[in-house]
Amino acid sequence: MSTFFSVFCRKILFYLELENYVQYNDYGDSMKELKEIKGLGPKTMSNLMKMGIDNSEKLLMFYPFRYNILKRSNIEELKQDDKIIIDGFIETVPTVYHINRKLNKMNFRFRTSNRLLQVVIFNRSFLKNKLFVGIAITVIGKYDIKHNTIVASDIQFEILSDVPKIEPVYHSYYGITTKQIQSYLKEIMSESFEVIDYIPKEIIEKYHFIEKETSLKNIHFPSNIQVLKLSLLRAKYEELFLFMLKMNYLKNEKKKSKGIKRNILFTEVEQFIQTLPFKLTEDQMSTVKEIYIDLNSEKQMNRLVQGDVGSGKTIVSFCAMYMNYLSGYQSALMAPTEILAKQHYNKLLDIFKDENIEVSLLTGKTKVKEKKEIYENLKNGKIKIVVGTHALISEAVEYYNLGLVITDEQHRFGVNQRGNLKNKGFSPDILYMSATPIPRTYALTIYGDMDTSSIRTMPNGRLPVITIIKTNNEIRDVLESMYQELRKGHQVYVIAPLIEESEKIDLENVKILEEKMNKAFGKLYKIGGLHGKMSAIEKEIVMDSFQKNEIQILISTTVVEVGVDVANATMMVIFDSERFGLSALHQLRGRVGRSKLQSYCILISDKEKERLSILTKTSDGFKISEEDFRLRGSGDLFGVRQSGDMQFGIADMKKDFSILIKAKEDSEAYLSSNSFDNNILLKHYIDGTHTLS
Numbered sequence: 001m002s003t004f005f006s007v008f009c010r011k012i013l014f015y016l017e018l019e020n021y022v023q024y025n026d027y028g029d030s031m032k033e034l035k036e037i038k039g040l041g042p043k044t045m046s047n048l049m050k051m052g053i054d055n056s057e058k059l060l061m062f063y064p065f066r067y068n069i070l071k072r073s074n075i076e077e078l079k080q081d082d083k084i085i086i087d088g089f090i091e092t093v094p095t096v097y098h099i100n101r102k103l104n105k106m107n108f109r110f111r112t113s114n115r116l117l118q119v120v121i122f123n124r125s126f127l128k129n130k131l132f133v134g135i136a137i138t139v140i141g142k143y144d145i146k147h148n149t150i151v152a153s154d155i156q157f158e159i160l161s162d163v164p165k166i167e168p169v170y171h172s173y174y175g176i177t178t179k180q181i182q183s184y185l186k187e188i189m190s191e192s193f194e195v196i197d198y199i200p201k202e203i204i205e206k207y208h209f210i211e212k213e214t215s216l217k218n219i220h221f222p223s224n225i226q227v228l229k230l231s232l233l234r235a236k237y238e239e240l241f242l243f244m245l246k247m248n249y250l251k252n253e254k255k256k257s258k259g260i261k262r263n264i265l266f267t268e269v270e271q272f273i274q275t276l277p278f279k280l281t282e283d284q285m286s287t288v289k290e291i292y293i294d295l296n297s298e299k300q301m302n303r304l305v306q307g308d309v310g311s312g313k314t315i316v317s318f319c320a321m322y323m324n325y326l327s328g329y330q331s332a333l334m335a336p337t338e339i340l341a342k343q344h345y346n347k348l349l350d351i352f353k354d355e356n357i358e359v360s361l362l363t364g365k366t367k368v369k370e371k372k373e374i375y376e377n378l379k380n381g382k383i384k385i386v387v388g389t390h391a392l393i394s395e396a397v398e399y400y401n402l403g404l405v406i407t408d409e410q411h412r413f414g415v416n417q418r419g420n421l422k423n424k425g426f427s428p429d430i431l432y433m434s435a436t437p438i439p440r441t442y443a444l445t446i447y448g449d450m451d452t453s454s455i456r457t458m459p460n461g462r463l464p465v466i467t468i469i470k471t472n473n474e475i476r477d478v479l480e481s482m483y484q485e486l487r488k489g490h491q492v493y494v495i496a497p498l499i500e501e502s503e504k505i506d507l508e509n510v511k512i513l514e515e516k517m518n519k520a521f522g523k524l525y526k527i528g529g530l531h532g533k534m535s536a537i538e539k540e541i542v543m544d545s546f547q548k549n550e551i552q553i554l555i556s557t558t559v560v561e562v563g564v565d566v567a568n569a570t571m572m573v574i575f576d577s578e579r580f581g582l583s584a585l586h587q588l589r590g591r592v593g594r595s596k597l598q599s600y601c602i603l604i605s606d607k608e609k610e611r612l613s614i615l616t617k618t619s620d621g622f623k624i625s626e627e628d629f630r631l632r633g634s635g636d637l638f639g640v641r642q643s644g645d646m647q648f649g650i651a652d653m654k655k656d657f658s659i660l661i662k663a664k665e666d667s668e669a670y671l672s673s674n675s676f677d678n679n680i681l682l683k684h685y686i687d688g689t690h691t692l693s
């Protein structure tokens with residue numbers, strides 16, 4: 001009875017608080033509406049809307065992306081072509097030369113302290129009638145000492161003050177300029193305004209954060225660097241805190257969501273492991289145990305297995321499927337390509353040959369009649385394990401009791417595809433496998449809502465792949481090295497230049513290379529080609545022959561990149577390797593070095609030796625992706641999970657990593673504190689409902 005009462009009271013309290021919240025959120029007079037801003041016409045308004053800015057608060061959160069700091073240069077210290085910012089007086093009437101219709105040049109003499117300099121500026125002839133002799137200006141540009149000239153990029157009509165001037169610069173969308181943005185902001189801030197501060201009080205106190213309103217004023221109109229720094233810190237923290245809070249909240253919720261509770265005995269799993277053709281590595285074993293615990297618990301598994309190419313993730317997933325089978329449920333394994341699906345299928349048949357488990361392969365290429373049968377048997381539960389491509393998630397597929405969903409090379413799938421498969425069961429356990437090790441920064445954010453297992457050690461007896469770089473001129477050496485391997489009875493992959501725009505050129509590249517290789521090796525060895533234009537069956541035939549060593553040299557586009565496993569292949573030659581990201585090259589290279597044999601990777605490139613050389617020094621995928629990330633940014637790493645959530649307005653996951661870590665820790669602690677229960681604002685933020693309807 002008393003529990004009921006207290007719940008009831010809490011509810012009432014909740015609604016009261018909501019009321020407060022609504023009032024709080026309704027700025028009333030405390031903030032100007034966009035349409036009240038002087039000079040903000042309907043056209044700009046509609047452009048702002050397109051940018052997602054539909055009220056003053058959002059305009060306040062439209063942050064500068066960088067700052068120009070105007071500080072007087074010490075001319076004595078400058079070298080040829082250094083950047084210069086200097087103030088002084090105009091000495092001569094500017095002369096304008098019209099070089100052609102699109103180009104004009106203006107010259108004048110300029111005095112700064114006790115020096116006379118020449119100033120040149122292009123395409124600013126319209127300034128001529130403002131540049132009178134004797135007036136004070138600031139010139140920004142490049143200093144050409146040899147010609148005693150400043151090649152100016154900008155002229156400002158004022159003298160520099162002794163404190164550096166800080167100018168915010170905003171991204172320009174739909175032609176809206178920094179000047180416009182600043183004038184609107186000035187108007188909004190001209191009266192007292194109030195914004196919602198999401199950072200909890202105790203955290204504000206902990207870090208002595210300045211007031212949000214003050215911080216916004218300084219971010220848009222900075223007066224000095226110290227305060228600007230504090231302001232940026234607080235804004236970044238707020239953004240990252242909210243992000244991590246949401247991530248952690250979702251993770252906690254997922255943990256609460258009920259999945260299938262199983263009663264598998266680990267001894268049975270161990271017996272199965274005994275039958276495998278090799279001993280599992282320590283990391284493989286501990287990952288299997290983590291999965292075992294997840295499967296036996298009633299919470300839904302949501303686990304990512306990260307491990308370098310060749311670290312042996314596949315067998316771990318087979319163990320998971322075996323456990324799921326023991327408890328009577330169906331498993332689905334989804335692979336990104338037909339080749340890979342087929343390969344998994346064959347391995348499954350092999351590994352489970354002594355068990356009486358019905359395994360099927362379902363891809364886009366499965367024949368209609370066979371497909372129907374598979375659908376039938378998935379629905380009636382006869383099939384226990386199904387492997388396939390995204391055909392597995394087509395609408396027609398119904399499962400009898402899907403208990404485990406595994407996606408291999410998960411970074412290749414879009415978020416939605418994965419989601420779909422997930423929805424096929426009641427609440428099946430989910431296992432993701434990824435061979436793209438993700439830098440810690442990203443793992444935290446991208447996979448913040450998952451548990452992760454890492455397989456860091458390679459199976460015993462593996463030798464790291466020896467990687468070398470060769471130029472196109474050294475092709476003879478390359479052919480010689482290939483011959484050395486072929487002579488030992490080993491096989492070689494050759495990766496044709498990558499041309500993304502056109503599959504047709506892809507094909508030609510493969511064909512040309514095939515011819516060349518035929519000239520060099522055709523008499524002694526068989527050569528096969530693999531490219532995107534081939535049908536699934538054609539690809540399969542070639543892959544099959546390579547697997548059986550009927551083909552010794554496989555020329556391919558990057559189709560082989562994911563997962564393909566031919567242990568006897570000991571060399572990979574990659575043409576135009578500078579076109580690939582380091583992680584992609586590392587993935588490709590992972591196709592060799594899959595046995596006790598010493599393997600080699602030859603990167604052919606005339607450019608970017610330095611970047612590529614990282615691959616010659618390390619085979620640690622985590623390190624390589626870190627480096628890729630540093631050099632190319634996140635965009636190239638994966639086309640995944642870049643949901644709107646991750647677009648920060650001011651924070652930068654890479655640069656602000658230390659703030660991110662703090663925000664992560666703080667948000668975890670806060671979530672488990674009583675304060676969170678009572679923080680209606682943050683709860684609303686997490687629900688994504690800012691309006692109450």
Ligand code: ADP
Binds near residue numbers: 308314459
């Ligand atoms: P990936 O993690 O890239 O998916 P795979 O699962 O394809 O790697 O494993 C690569 C190769 O290593 C396969 O041929 C597999 O049979 C083999 N392998 C996996 N685990 C072990 C182990 N513990 N000992 C020896 N070989 C192993």
Ligand code: MG
Binds near residue numbers: 408
């Ligand atoms: Mg794999």
